[in-house]
Amino acid sequence: MEEKYIICEDSLEGIFTAIYDAYALREGHERLHVQVGETDNYRLFATYLHSQPDFGKTEKVVRTLQSRLGEHVYGSICRAAASDGADKGDAVYHTVVDGITDGHGERTMENLRNPYVARTFALARRTANEVNHELEFIRFQELKQGILYARIGPENNVMPFVMPHFADRLAPEDFMIHDENRGLFGVHPARGEWYLVSGVEQEAEEMQEVVQYSDKEQQYQELFSLFHKTIAIKERGNKRLQQQMLPLRFREYMTEFQRREDSGS
Amino acid sequence: MEVKIAPQMSLMDKLKILADAAKYDVSCSSSGSSRKNDGTGIGNTVAAGLCHSFGADGRCISLLKILFTNECIYDCRYCINRRSNDVPRASFTPDEVCELTMEFYRRNYIEGLFLSSGILYSPNYTMELICETVHKLRTVHRFQGYVHVKAIPGADPLLIQRAGYLADRMSVNLEMATAEGLREMAPNKHRKTILKPMRQIQNGIVENKNELTLYKHAPHFCEAGQSTQMVVGALPESDYQVMSVAESLYEKFSLKRVYYSAFVNVNEDKQLPSITAGPPLLREHRLYQADWLLRFYGFKVDELLTKERPNFNMAIDPKADWAVRHLEVFPVEINRADYRLLLRVPGIGVKSARRIITARRFGNLTFEDLKKMGIVLKRALYFITCSGRMMYPTKLDETYIVQNLTYQNQMGKGERLPFLMDGTPYRQMSLFDEGQMLDDTRNFVNVCSSKTTGDSRITGNSVITGDSKITGNSVITGDSKITGNSVITGDSRITGNSMITGDSKTEGVLYTA
Numbered sequence: 211m212e213e214k215y216i217i218c219e220d221s222l223e224g225i226f227t228a229i230y231d232a233y234a235l236r237e238g239h240e241r242l243h244v245q246v247g248e249t250d251n252y253r254l255f256a257t258y259l260h261s262q263p264d265f266g267k268t269e270k271v272v273r274t275l276q277s278r279l280g281e282h283v284y285g286s287i288c289r290a291a292a293s294d295g296a297d298k299g300d301a302v303y304h305t306v307v308d309g310i311t312d313g314h315g316e317r318t319m320e321n322l323r324n325p326y327v328a329r330t331f332a333l334a335r336r337t338a339n340e341v342n343h344e345l346e347f348i349r350f351q352e353l354k355q356g357i358l359y360a361r362i363g364p365e366n367n368v369m370p371f372v373m374p375h376f377a378d379r380l381a382p383e384d385f386m387i388h389d390e391n392r393g394l395f396g397v398h399p400a401r402g403e404w405y406l407v408s409g410v411e412q413e414a415e416e417m418q419e420v421v422q423y424s425d426k427e428q429q430y431q432e433l434f435s436l437f438h439k440t441i442a443i444k445e446r447g448n449k450r451l452q453q454q455m456l457p458l459r460f461r462e463y464m465t466e467f468q469r470r471e472d473s474g475s
Numbered sequence: 476m477e478v479k480i481a482p483q484m485s486l487m488d489k490l491k492i493l494a495d496a497a498k499y500d501v502s503c504s505s506s507g508s509s510r511k512n513d514g515t516g517i518g519n520t521v522a523a524g525l526c527h528s529f530g531a532d533g534r535c536i537s538l539l540k541i542l543f544t545n546e547c548i549y550d551c552r553y554c555i556n557r558r559s560n561d562v563p564r565a566s567f568t569p570d571e572v573c574e575l576t577m578e579f580y581r582r583n584y585i586e587g588l589f590l591s592s593g594i595l596y597s598p599n600y601t602m603e604l605i606c607e608t609v610h611k612l613r614t615v616h617r618f619q620g621y622v623h624v625k626a627i628p629g630a631d632p633l634l635i636q637r638a639g640y641l642a643d644r645m646s647v648n649l650e651m652a653t654a655e656g657l658r659e660m661a662p663n664k665h666r667k668t669i670l671k672p673m674r675q676i677q678n679g680i681v682e683n684k685n686e687l688t689l690y691k692h693a694p695h696f697c698e699a700g701q702s703t704q705m706v707v708g709a710l711p712e713s714d715y716q717v718m719s720v721a722e723s724l725y726e727k728f729s730l731k732r733v734y735y736s737a738f739v740n741v742n743e744d745k746q747l748p749s750i751t752a753g754p755p756l757l758r759e760h761r762l763y764q765a766d767w768l769l770r771f772y773g774f775k776v777d778e779l780l781t782k783e784r785p786n787f788n789m790a791i792d793p794k795a796d797w798a799v800r801h802l803e804v805f806p807v808e809i810n811r812a813d814y815r816l817l818l819r820v821p822g823i824g825v826k827s828a829r830r831i832i833t834a835r836r837f838g839n840l841t842f843e844d845l846k847k848m849g850i851v852l853k854r855a856l857y858f859i860t861c862s863g864r865m866m867y868p869t870k871l872d873e874t875y876i877v878q879n880l881t882y883q884n885q886m887g888k889g890e891r892l893p894f895l896m897d898g899t900p901y902r903q904m905s906l907f908d909e910g911q912m913l914d915d916t917r918n919f920v921n922v923c924s925s926k927t928t929g930d931s932r933i934t935g936n937s938v939i940t941g942d943s944k945i946t947g948n949s950v951i952t953g954d955s956k957i958t959g960n961s962v963i964t965g966d967s968r969i970t971g972n973s974m975i976t977g978d979s980k981t982e983g984v985l986y987t988a
């Protein structure tokens with residue numbers, strides 16, 4: 211039998227719908243693959259099917275995964291699906307097969323000998339690491355209206371994992387996180403529920419231009435930059451270690467690494 | 476006491492002085508508390524802690540680490556703030572500390588506050604100021620993030636208790652490993668007055684745990700436990716002494732963390748180790764590695780060091796050092812060994828040992844599987860078998876393994892540093908750190924003479940104190956210090972800030988930045 215590829219949208223909904231469709235084919239899983247986004251590398255002897263994200267199918271898959279695999283495995287699957295791995299669709303799909311069809315259930319993520327599980331594990335870890343970095347490195351700036359605003363440029367789609375943390379921590383604040391790589395906003399009204407907004411990239415660009423910071427914003431940025439500089443021990447200087455712990459790509463968004471025209475020293 | 480501060484000093488100036496004065500306190504951890512926001516203010520805490528930035532020294536910046544004041548009535552020899560120093564002095568007001576904490580926290584610069592202080596007028600006066608500040612932060616500003624405060628030795632137990640109910644973590648610094656050392660370095664401090672609040676906090680935590688099981692809503696007392704710190708390298712205490720003290724602090728005082736601080740001679744005290752050699756970072760690194768082994772790997776100090784062998788091997792990390800001295804235990808079979816034994820294998824950490832235990836239930840593991848699980852096979856391969864087979868045919872021989880382990884350059888992606896060993900065993904070799912453990916120094920230290928004949932690439936900050944001969948083309952990008960007489964005959968490129976103080980000869984072309 212030839213290989214079959216189910217092509218789906220790059221989203222959790224897209225991948226879960228494709229998994230639903232794959233199971234619906236009832237053909238055995240070995241030669242079946244889930245591919246996120248179009249490929250430019252079509253194989254001659256393979257069939258390509260297209261799957262449209264479907265809310266109902268997604269819900270069913272979510273419920274099945276949560277009840278049969280448990281929160282832990284489900285969490286890994288979601289993080290892997292949010293990663294930027296080009297092969298994530300297939301990894302996640304076959305991990306689900308390992309868990310449900312092969313019956314490893316809540317222990318699925320331990321079966322690292324299955325290459326798909328190992329891949330899902332690695333991708334989930336990539337996302338988790340970046341989520342953790344963003345929890346640490348995100349910098350909010352206070353706008354005139356008192357709203358806290360942060361820009362990020364993550365490799366993986368970290369927003370769904372980052373928002374709950376800040377929604378709890380900054381509960382009384384209005385804040386907004388802007389993923390510039392995906393044109394995605396996480397919005398939190400003070401004491402309210404957070405939500406995601408996408409497809410407003412143009413407004414975002416315009417916003418950049420009209421954005422006005424609060425009167426005190428500049429002062430706190432300077433205070434923190436000063437603190438950051440002062441707290442390092444000169445005799446222990448180790449920029450290499452610093453770079454290893456704090457990858458350069460985060461720094462363009464971080465207050466303390468911005469060059470300031472007015473820094474006197 | 477004479478007040479030397481102009482009252483109109485700006486917040487900026489104060490922060491500069493009081494952050495600078497606080498930077499030698501090592502702890503910046505924000506771990507150990509796990510608290511959700513209760514809806515009345517901002518803040519929560521995360522059990523594992525978060526590091527919000529890293530300074531130019533590579534250390535984590537998690538908390539707003541400041542002194543309340545750098546005024547001090549004491550005169551500790553190692554301290555920049557001691558009474559006899561003529562340094563600019565400043566004091567915050569409680570409101571200023573609250574404002575900085577709240578505004579930094581909202582912007583996600585920090586996880587919370589670490590408030591320490593010089594002794595202003597008296598221990599009680601100082602402790603009271605600390606309490607007042609944190610009380611304001613917790614009640615007026617409803618701050619629910621992490622707070623670490625110093626307990627000032629000699630302060631009234633009631634004040635210490637009050638602080639404990641406001642803070643997530645408290646610490647009292649032991650300062651020196653031995654009581655005599657303390658007497659010499661800090662004439663106004665006494666071991667007893669340091670241990671007293673430490674004991675009080677320990678008891679407070681235990682009582683609080685009991686309270687909390689009875690009344691779920693009882694207030695927390697130092698939920699994240701207590702820590703302490705010792706300065707190493709100022710006095711000639713041995714690693715064995717330092718680690719034994721650490722062990723008993725963990726066992727008898729239930730400390731969460733003991734920190735080691737490589738001595739920096741800030742006061743240029745002539746009788747103390749000089750500043751030009753730089754702080755003993757590699758030694759400090761070894762102490763942290765050993766500390767890790769005590770806390771997570773089930774090691775005892777007596778397994779690592781003895782009276783006869785009182786200091787760590789600078790050439791290899793303590794765990795590898797233990798392993799090569801206990802070859803009778805190896806090789807360990809990955810598919811059968813229990814957790815404790817797996818933890819003894821160099822290259823296998825706590826996480827990977829757990830992964831092995833769970834993954835092998837699904838079938839026998841191969842070296843390929845191990846690699847995927849993050850086991851550092853380069854290090855482990857001498858000590859393990861998979862289904863009875865070793866990865867390569869290799870000798871179970873101490874010198875051979877040590878040579879190979881020290882060859883491994885963890886700094887550049889697995890490339891080997893072509894150091895020749897003069898035919899002599901590892902004591903004369905270059906040193907590299909285990910990538911798996913606390914990677915905080917990444918410095919290359921060569922204490923003895925070395926001869927390098929290949930092309931070298933030294934990317935960490937290096938200290939070479941012996942007479943060295945480097946004949947290949949060298950690239951040194953870290954900040955290096957070469958104090959011996961070195962001969963470098965290849966073309967060299969040194970881009971870091973290097974200091975070469977011996978009579979060194981460079982025969983090739985030397986590029987420096």
Ligand code: SF4
Pocket residue numbers: 547548549550551554555556557558592593594661
């Ligand atoms: S008590 Fe000693 S260590 Fe503490 S600030 Fe005063 S002089 Fe420095």
